[in-house]
Amino acid sequence: MALKNKSLYAILGILNVSPGTGYDIKKYCDTVLSGFWNENFGHIYPTLKKMLVDELVEIVESEKSEKKIQYQITPKGQMELEAWLMEDTETQPMRSEFMLKLIFSSNQPKEHIIKMLEDYKQIHVEKLEKYLDMQHDLEQGIEEITKERTSFLKALLRRGVLSCEATIRWCDETIDSGL
Amino acid sequence: MALKNKSLYAILGILNVSPGTGYDIKKYCDTVLSGFWNENFGHIYPTLKKMLVDELVEIVESEKSEKKIQYQITPKGQMELEAWLMEDTETQPMRSEFMLKLIFSSNQPKEHIIKMLEDYKQIHVEKLEKYLDMQHDLEQGIEEITKERTSFLKALLRRGVLSCEATIRWCDETIDSGL
DNA sequence: GGTTTCATGTAACATGTTACATGATTCT
DNA sequence: AGAATCATGTAACATGTTACATGAAACC
Known part of the structure; x- marks a missing residue:
């Protein structure tokens, strides 16, 4: 089982730069990471919820409003991110x-x-x-x-x-x- | 529904070069197409079966032996391949x-x-x-x-x-x- | 006689995309 | 007031990977 959810690491990395909403994460992918990484909402929102349960991220309560949920990375999330950054990256098969x-x-x-x-x-x-x-x-x-x-x-x-x-x-x- | 099963086209293209088994198709991907396209058995065999039902490929009866099933492209398959070759290729999101x-x-x-x-x-x-x-x-x-x-x-x-x-x-x- | 390559296949799992629903807020 | 952007979310669908099982044929 060499499969890992890379969306999770993308989200951790982005939230480690600065806290934000699921929408912000998508925007970051579409601008800064465009051409190198992409995510879609169908992945971001469910992954964020899972990460919340696993305590890799937490909700910034002060910024919470009805429709807007701001997430930030937790120390546990930072450790997880760090571990991934230190790992060797396997070459992924290409499909053009x-x-x-x-x-x-x-x-x-x-x-x-x-x-x-x-x-x-x-x-x-x-x-x-x-x-x-x-x-x-x-x-x-x-x-x-x-x-x-x-x-x-x-x-x-x-x-x-x-x-x-x-x-x-x-x-x-x-x-x-x-x- | 802009999703299309590209494995199908890869298989059609490969069989259009020359008939072969599922195993041959995999080998072709790993050698000639390596670096540009990949397929795995978990995709090739079920797709071949589906293509057989859809009459895009047929079994070369003369070459059939107990363990070896040789496939060739049908005229219908060639038309399908041709149509795909003429289509514009959408740029696919990158993930590095x-x-x-x-x-x-x-x-x-x-x-x-x-x-x-x-x-x-x-x-x-x-x-x-x-x-x-x-x-x-x-x-x-x-x-x-x-x-x-x-x-x-x-x-x-x-x-x-x-x-x-x-x-x-x-x-x-x-x-x-x-x- | 043993190892490698040939050969087929499936089940379980993991990942990824689209379409749709909903509504607030901001800009013009 | 209307349009664009912000914002969250899910269900259905599509795609992709791994691990396992099985055994024949070719090579050394």
Whole structure:
């Protein structure tokens, strides 16, 4: 049973940065972690409830209102997070539907393959722009983040940039090759 | 309901290259598609049975023996495959446990972070070597593959190479930065 | 004769996504 | 006043993984 609920660790990590609601956690995934991690509500809310029972998180009573439930990490939660951070990360199997489709497309019309590659390139051009914008914002110090965390966010964005650039380069090369 | 069983398409695509057993399909994923797609038996066998009922595949009776069941794609299966190949591919959300861990590691000891990055680099160095070997084998024409398919396999491997190189470069940069 | 690879399959479990329901608050 | 965003949650469904059971055939 090498399966572990990674959503739990994502939530612990996010709440360790700052307390927040389930909604905040989702937003964090969609912005800061976008391109590297995603969560959906169908996972976040039930997981938070389970974590509450396990005392990995607790409700910030002072912030509690009718519709808003603010969670914060507990010392036990921090220990759990720490343990996970120290663990080796197993490489996870990849599944790229695009590459799967491409490899089976040798009999497809060339125009269609070129279009596939151009669309794929476009997606990565836009993604690259987004990372560059985020990099710019980070340099300007728009948000209030500790110096420590800033360098980690920079590394994250740099990874996104290099990865997009590699993909774009590959698309160009492959389109040029005519296959 | 935008969910589609992609294993089905992977199986159709593989059987469209050449007929084979469930075991063969798994092997194909672990070799040719490794790094881009994976399947496990718990998915392959039940899916094959379902596909048989739906007449997307059929059993090659002449090759049938007690333990070995060889499948081939049917015309209906080819139509289904074709339709999928023509469809736009939606971008799928990414989940990198390594990046998730890194982003939450700003309070971890520097040595541990460097070790994480070095391990991660090593994995990609080995992966790169594997792709380069496969590229070499393909150039030598070791296997019997049509010219058409060869250029697609080359593109696939080239993607793997560029992607590994980008990751290795990022690891080096990040280690050098000292974060 | 023993080990590895080939070969099929299932049950239990774990994870992930979508659609829907509900309503408050904030912005324009 | 109406639209967008904030906010929580569940049920149904879809997907994915592991562990186990079984045994033949090929290799050394």
